[in-house]
Amino acid sequence: MKKRYLRTKDRIGALYDKWKEPLWLGGYRITLDFCYDGGEFPSEQAAVSEVAARCYADWRYQSALIKFNVPACAGLNDKELESVVVHELVHVLVDEIDISPKQHDHLERVVSTLTSILTWQARQSAATQPGNVVAVDGVTP
Numbered sequence: 001m002k003k004r005y006l007r008t009k010d011r012i013g014a015l016y017d018k019w020k021e022p023l024w025l026g027g028y029r030i031t032l033d034f035c036y037d038g039g040e041f042p043s044e045q046a047a048v049s050e051v052a053a054r055c056y057a058d059w060r061y062q063s064a065l066i067k068f069n070v071p072a073c074a075g076l077n078d079k080e081l082e083s084v085v086v087h088e089l090v091h092v093l094v095d096e097i098d099i100s101p102k103q104h105d106h107l108e109r110v111v112s113t114l115t116s117i118l119t120w121q122a123r124q125s126a127a128t129q130p131g132n133v134v135a136v137d138g139v140t141p
């Protein structure tokens, strides 16, 4: 498990490094916390072990703590894990929006939609970069 934990931690760290600047979070102090055991992962939800990450942001100080449930993240493919990381970073961006607890589901949907848009745009951009051309016939152009 330790090897898988370290590998997943590295994958998350690389995705964080990839997205921090494009999301204009360079001025933030963001701490990543990697929970080794899913049981230690804080959650108000019943299915604790299935919650991949949770963000505790404070827009006033431009700071955030993002906790990753490493056992829940370890089984995700690269695309899924990138969505988790970007989702939590978008939470940092929107933390300043003051909502009532009843509106939390709306904010969650907005965060999820923005995550989908951002990751889709990044994949489209990467696919159209010179040198990243993928030949559909198996022959590199």
Ligand SMILES: [Zn+2]
Binding pocket: 087, 091, 108, 111
């Ligand atoms: Zn969320």
